[in-house]
Amino acid sequence: MKSVIKAIVFLIMGFTVIFYGGALLLPGVARVERSIDIAAPPEKIYAIAADLRRWPEWSAWLEADPRTRFSFEGAEQGAGQVMRWTSGNPMVGSGTMTVTDALPHVRVSTRSDYAGFGTSTAAMDFAPQGQGTRVTWRFESQLPGVIDRWAGLGMDRTVGADYDAALRNLRTLAERP
Numbered sequence: 001m002k003s004v005i006k007a008i009v010f011l012i013m014g015f016t017v018i019f020y021g022g023a024l025l026l027p028g029v030a031r032v033e034r035s036i037d038i039a040a041p042p043e044k045i046y047a048i049a050a051d052l053r054r055w056p057e058w059s060a061w062l063e064a065d066p067r068t069r070f071s072f073e074g075a076e077q078g079a080g081q082v083m084r085w086t087s088g089n090p091m092v093g094s095g096t097m098t099v100t101d102a103l104p105h106v107r108v109s110t111r112s113d114y115a116g117f118g119t120s121t122a123a124m125d126f127a128p129q130g131q132g133t134r135v136t137w138r139f140e141s142q143l144p145g146v147i148d149r150w151a152g153l154g155m156d157r158t159v160g161a162d163y164d165a166a167l168r169n170l171r172t173l174a175e176r177p
Contacts, residue, residue: 065091082099
């Protein structure tokens with residue numbers, strides 16, 4: 001009996017060392033990047049993406065909970081504009097997004113606070129390409145804790161899939177006449 005208890009204690013200690021030690025080897029930052037080509041000029045796409053009041057028109061997160069409630073404050077468009085959202089769906093949650101920097105027709109940068117789940121920054125770049133625009137959306141989030149670092153392993157898959165869907169929605173919206 002004593003050897004069974006000893007084996008269980010060593011097993012628990014081994015898993016603990018692997019769990020915490022493994023987390024120290026994982027990146028402390030999650031980065032996701034997605035791009036899409038849109039058959040519309042940068043100024044048209046920028047006008048949609050830099051106005052947070054228009055995000056519900058193309059955001060993939062709204063598909064997870066169409067009853068998400070939004071409120072807006074600050075600037076009408078660009079830097080200083082703030083969007084708050086509230087959802088009962090844990091995949092959407094609640095939080096705040098603020099436009100931190102906006103260079104018309106070139107880039108819009110945001111900072112998001114996910115109400116108790118940390119913060120992230122993102123930037124969307126608009127580069128003329130042929131008769132259209134190449135839109136590149138980048139996401140970055142610090143992963144300060146052990147659980148955060150393990151969760152970071154799935155960020156590209158989960159956030160990336162949402163970015164892909166949102167960019168397709170943005171393309172559909174921007175390519176309308």
